[in-house]
Amino acid sequence: MPELINIRDLPTSVSERRVVVVGAGPAAHRFVTALRGRGDRSDVVVLGEESVAPYDRVNLAKHWDPDHDLSLTNVGMWNERTHLVTNAWVNSIDPERKSVHVNGETELAYDELVLATGSAATMPPLPGNDLAGVYVYRTVNDVDRMRANVEALSSARGPEKPPQAVVIGGGLLGLEAAGGLVKYGFETHLVHSRDWLMSSQLDEGGGRTLNRAIEQRGIELHLGQRPSAVLPAAADPSTVGGVAVGEDLIEADLVVWAIGITPRDELARDAGLETAPNGGVPIDTACRTATPGIWAIGEVASFDGTCVGLVAPANAMAEVVAAQLTGGDDEFTEIDDATKLKLHGLDVASFGDSLSRKSGTLDVVMSDPVEGVYQKLVLSDDARTLLGGVFVGDAEPYASLRALLGRQLPGAPKAYLSGGGDVPDAEMPDDLVACSCNNVTVHEIKQAVGQGCHDLASVKKCSKAGTQCGSCVGLVGKIMTKEMEGAGLEISKRLCEHFELSRPELFEAIRLSRLTSFTQVIEKIGTGRGCDICKPVVANILATAFHEHVLDGGRDGLQDTNDRALANMQKDGTYSVVPRIPGGEITPEKLAVIAQVAKEFNLYTKITGAQRIDLLGARLEQLPQIWQRLIDAGMESGQAYGKSLRAVKSCVGSAWCRYGVQDSVGMAVHLENRYRGLRSPHKLKIGVSGCARECAEARGKDVGVIATDKGWNVYVGGNGGFTPRHAELLVSDVDDRMLVKVIDRFFMYYIRSAERLQRTAPWVESLEGGMDHLREVILEDSLGICDELESAMGDLVADYRDEWAETLNDPVKLARFTPFINDPQATDETIVQVPERGQVRPATAGERVMISVPTIGIGA
Amino acid sequence: MTVLTRKTHSTAVETLTWTPVVEEHRLERDVGAAALLKGRHIALYRTWNDRLYASSNVDPDTGASVLSRGIVGESGGVPTIASPLLKAVFNLETGECLTNDELSVETYPVRVVDGIIQVGLDF
Numbered sequence: 001m002p003e004l005i006n007i008r009d010l011p012t013s014v015s016e017r018r019v020v021v022v023g024a025g026p027a028a029h030r031f032v033t034a035l036r037g038r039g040d041r042s043d044v045v046v047l048g049e050e051s052v053a054p055y056d057r058v059n060l061a062k063h064w065d066p067d068h069d070l071s072l073t074n075v076g077m078w079n080e081r082t083h084l085v086t087n088a089w090v091n092s093i094d095p096e097r098k099s100v101h102v103n104g105e106t107e108l109a110y111d112e113l114v115l116a117t118g119s120a121a122t123m124p125p126l127p128g129n130d131l132a133g134v135y136v137y138r139t140v141n142d143v144d145r146m147r148a149n150v151e152a153l154s155s156a157r158g159p160e161k162p163p164q165a166v167v168i169g170g171g172l173l174g175l176e177a178a179g180g181l182v183k184y185g186f187e188t189h190l191v192h193s194r195d196w197l198m199s200s201q202l203d204e205g206g207g208r209t210l211n212r213a214i215e216q217r218g219i220e221l222h223l224g225q226r227p228s229a230v231l232p233a234a235a236d237p238s239t240v241g242g243v244a245v246g247e248d249l250i251e252a253d254l255v256v257w258a259i260g261i262t263p264r265d266e267l268a269r270d271a272g273l274e275t276a277p278n279g280g281v282p283i284d285t286a287c288r289t290a291t292p293g294i295w296a297i298g299e300v301a302s303f304d305g306t307c308v309g310l311v312a313p314a315n316a317m318a319e320v321v322a323a324q325l326t327g328g329d330d331e332f333t334e335i336d337d338a339t340k341l342k343l344h345g346l347d348v349a350s351f352g353d354s355l356s357r358k359s360g361t362l363d364v365v366m367s368d369p370v371e372g373v374y375q376k377l378v379l380s381d382d383a384r385t386l387l388g389g390v391f392v393g394d395a396e397p398y399a400s401l402r403a404l405l406g407r408q409l410p411g412a413p414k415a416y417l418s419g420g421g422d423v424p425d426a427e428m429p430d431d432l433v434a435c436s437c438n439n440v441t442v443h444e445i446k447q448a449v450g451q452g453c454h455d456l457a458s459v460k461k462c463s464k465a466g467t468q469c470g471s472c473v474g475l476v477g478k479i480m481t482k483e484m485e486g487a488g489l490e491i492s493k494r495l496c497e498h499f500e501l502s503r504p505e506l507f508e509a510i511r512l513s514r515l516t517s518f519t520q521v522i523e524k525i526g527t528g529r530g531c532d533i534c535k536p537v538v539a540n541i542l543a544t545a546f547h548e549h550v551l552d553g554g555r556d557g558l559q560d561t562n563d564r565a566l567a568n569m570q571k572d573g574t575y576s577v578v579p580r581i582p583g584g585e586i587t588p589e590k591l592a593v594i595a596q597v598a599k600e601f602n603l604y605t606k607i608t609g610a611q612r613i614d615l616l617g618a619r620l621e622q623l624p625q626i627w628q629r630l631i632d633a634g635m636e637s638g639q640a641y642g643k644s645l646r647a648v649k650s651c652v653g654s655a656w657c658r659y660g661v662q663d664s665v666g667m668a669v670h671l672e673n674r675y676r677g678l679r680s681p682h683k684l685k686i687g688v689s690g691c692a693r694e695c696a697e698a699r700g701k702d703v704g705v706i707a708t709d710k711g712w713n714v715y716v717g718g719n720g721g722f723t724p725r726h727a728e729l730l731v732s733d734v735d736d737r738m739l740v741k742v743i744d745r746f747f748m749y750y751i752r753s754a755e756r757l758q759r760t761a762p763w764v765e766s767l768e769g770g771m772d773h774l775r776e777v778i779l780e781d782s783l784g785i786c787d788e789l790e791s792a793m794g795d796l797v798a799d800y801r802d803e804w805a806e807t808l809n810d811p812v813k814l815a816r817f818t819p820f821i822n823d824p825q826a827t828d829e830t831i832v833q834v835p836e837r838g839q840v841r842p843a844t845a846g847e848r849v850m851i852s853v854p855t856i857g858i859g860a
Numbered sequence: 861m862t863v864l865t866r867k868t869h870s871t872a873v874e875t876l877t878w879t880p881v882v883e884e885h886r887l888e889r890d891v892g893a894a895a896l897l898k899g900r901h902i903a904l905y906r907t908w909n910d911r912l913y914a915s916s917n918v919d920p921d922t923g924a925s926v927l928s929r930g931i932v933g934e935s936g937g938v939p940t941i942a943s944p945l946l947k948a949v950f951n952l953e954t955g956e957c958l959t960n961d962e963l964s965v966e967t968y969p970v971r972v973v974d975g976i977i978q979v980g981l982d983f
């Protein structure tokens with residue numbers, strides 16, 4: 001591990017108040033985010049005993065894949081006022097002195113203390129539990145250790161005799177652990193003390209349905225029993241060999257305990273704080289403990305005598321304390337204990353009074369043993385108010401129903417169960433909590449739609465609904481669709497708040513009125529001062545309409561940083577450099593220069609999908625030096641950063657290939673040199689194949705050119721990416737000259753009439769008449785614009801200049817490649833790279849938290 | 861045992877140190893610039909109406925020191941900076957994020973004395 005700064009070097013407080021948080025789990029993370037979200041400027045110090053930044057424990061199972069990043073925090077959240085100290089075990093609290101002791105050596109004063117110590121997995125004091133191969137399932141460290149052991153076991157045993165695992169505890173965690181082990185090829189046994197699985201959440205009918213579903217997955221159940229001992233292996237008495245359950249002995253190479261959780265209240269108890277009889281630190285509705293200045297949140301907090309092992313109440317408590325500390329009066333009044341099992345392909349969920357504990361409740365049950373489905377609604381004695389529910393095998397209704405907990409059902413209860421008929425299309429009450437992890441109401445989702453979020457991704461981002469456990473995403477989608485339909489929402493083509501026009505309208509207006517600067521454009525046809533959406537669009541239009549350098553005439557302030565630095569910014573603030581390699585053809589001399597430059601500037605080197613070479617990790621100030629070298633060697637900008645033509649991909653073609661019928665490389669080079677630098681609504685790609693075998697994958701491009709024995713077939717509107725689509729045939733067997741004319745017209749027509757960030761595929765689809773219309777315009781000149789389109793393209797081609805060559809000759813432009821305006825020699829020291837496979841890559845958030853300066857950790 | 865105590869400041873204003881950065885004319889309109897002040901990365905902006913703003917240069921989404929390289933704009937009359945990486949948009953007056961309320965950036969007061977831009981730092 002890199003060297004860490006010691007807690008002793010924690011800077012003295014810069015604020016009026018220091019808030020210390022003990023524990024760095026999900027509750028702590030939510031608390032810090034909420035506090036900062038409220039603009040609070042206290043010093044915050046988060047002390048966590050684990051060695052990593054807060055992570056999403058709920059999705060711990062995903063950590064079986066070690067590359068899956070569970071981290072909850074973005075690095076930027078830790079700054080000069082917000083310190084995360086990892087490997088920091090708080091060993092005592094002194095409520096009198098208002099301080100905590102860390103790792104037995106450092107005392108840290110607080111004004112407000114938030115206990116967020118969570119819980120530990122329970123392991124009974126049974127003989128054999130100290131053997132190697134016995135685990136609990138709580139932290140990333142637990143999973144790392146298990147994974148290492150599992151991999152060793154699998155390779156030692158070979159495929160004939162699979163390794164065997166025993167999971168003890170048939171609740172949510174036990175089932176998740178068992179599911180993970182089955183995936184790893186373990187023969188898995190599950191021991192549970194009751195007669196059916198998930199017995200705290202499910203009634204007998206649901207539980208027995210679940211038993212069957214789990215057995216069908218090949219997990220052997222041992223129900224109604226408890227283990228009496230964990231036994232050593234005969235071969236190696238220091239490792240586990242089996243578990244004694246009643247009369248049986250189950251052989252085991254690995255044992256996982258998942259029988260429950262114990263709140264980590266030891267710190268509070270030692271400090272003389274009040275603790276609850278069932279464990280945990282009691283809190284009131286403000287999440288205050290009985291000791292002044294001390295709050296408790298998450299699994300360690302005991303509310304109404306219970307601690308809850310779920311993340312939704314932990315988040316809610318964190319929000320309450322953040323509010324209380326910033327003058328708010330939010331309260332925590334109700335525990336939402338709805339749960340959903342996260343086992344792939346098996347729906348299990350429960351909420352409310354799922355076990356029908358209250359007297360006089362009515363159950364509406366649907367049970368289909370053939371399909372393995374069991375569903376139950378628990379209703380008040382008048383059969384109207386929803387009190388709880390159980391779903392096994394099909395939890396489709398769960399998301400909408402749990403939100404209705406405690407309310408009158410708008411329709412007949414039966415209708416809400418699978419196959420029960422149509423659910424009445426009643427309006428959902430605004431104050432319903434649709435996403436309980438993040439406490440987002442129906443109203444807030446509707447608001448997000450009202451604020452312009454018209455797809456699920458933006459509604460989730462804007463409202464935060466569905467971003468944690470994900471079980472409500474279906475519901476969120478429904479609310480969004482309904483709201484949009486209700487509002488008669490026709491998708492607006494308005495560019496942004498500053499322009500009512502759509503992009504094609506704007507293009508025409510700019511071209512016809514010959515507006516040549518952003519100021520003119522916004523004053524004549526917009527309002528306000530522009531933003532990150534309209535500024536790059538206008539700059540792009542100006543570049544096509546008047547062929548100016550993108551950085552000329554004050555246009556650089558309009559550009560995305562990629563266009564401004566003439567390079568693609570990467571996640572760590574460095575850039576990538578992509579020289580143009582037309583048609584993918586390159587001389588050994590140029591290749592050698594690229595290699596030298598990469599080596600000298602320590603750039604990560606990768607071949608791109610477009611037959612080019614990407615050099616990543618260049619600092620802003622290095623870009624001019626790098627480009628000078630490339631340009632001296634006869635190369636030029638590849639415009640990989642722009643919304644412009646990227647590359648023309650080709651196969652080897654008739655010059656070398658025995659099947660080739662046309663010179664695809666020659667044509668590719670010609671086309672790339674013709675359209676290089678062309679600015680467009682979105683990136684543009686071309687492919688040229690020398691025969692029908694299509695080795696250049698040209699039909700996955702915006703323009704695909706495929707050789708025939710008579711000439712070329714031209715396909716348009718293809719793309720890879722998120723929604724792959726094959727290009728469609730526009731015209732067949734054209735000669736070289738006609739080929740260029742057709743592409744000129746197609747590109748120019750697209751550039752003038754497409755929406756912002758609309759690629760050619762959706763653009764063609766959006767045209768009334770689609771491909772037929774396109775053929776009429778481009779081949780039959782139905783609009784009488786072909787000459788004009790060709791001449792506009794001809795002008796652009798004639799005016800092409802290499803942006804990088806121009807920049808290197810302009811001292812004003814060059815001055816912008818200085819990282820710090822007040823210190824031209826300084827470089828950005830927060831850029832941290834680590835080695836990987838013989839090259840470098842940016843340090844991950846987790847690695848940077850530990851390496852970088854503004855954050856603090858404790859050295860070993 | 862090391863004891864860390866709190867240094868109390870009587871009022872926030874007293875603790876501002878006005879730190880000179882650069883001649884005013886060197887900051888271009890609508891094009892942000894980063895400065896290194898007391899080891900911190902600060903972003904400076906001059907908006908269309910020649911008002912000056914300063915914020916942390918660190919993009920809270922990614923931790924990269926790049927905010928000044930975003931697009932300076934305006935939303936509902938408020939001056940904004942859009943992060944060049946994941947495009948979060950921040951109010952330059954308050955530092956609050958207009959696109960994701962979990963994010964914010966620190967902002968600092970700015971003034972010009974004898975043609976030199978000064979930023980008020982409280983650290």
Ligand SMILES: Cc1cc2nc3c(=O)[nH]c(=O)nc-3n(C[C@H](O)[C@H](O)[C@H](O)COP(=O)(O)OP(=O)(O)OC[C@H]3O[C@@H](n4cnc5c(N)ncnc54)[C@H](O)[C@@H]3O)c2cc1C
Pocket residue numbers: 022023024025026027028047048049050056057058059060061088089090091116117118119120137138139173176264267297298299300308309310311312314340342469
């Ligand atoms: C495998 C698994 C699956 C789960 N699935 C779900 C689910 O589907 N839905 C759901 O709602 N919940 C689920 N949970 C529960 C959920 O993860 C917890 O409710 C949540 O993590 C509680 O957050 P917390 O911050 O209160 O406590 P924790 O996550 O336990 O975090 C507390 C942190 O404090 C640290 N700490 C404790 N004492 C000290 C000390 N003295 N000094 C310093 N640090 C200390 C601990 O090491 C720990 O890192 C699951 C949990 C697990 C393990």
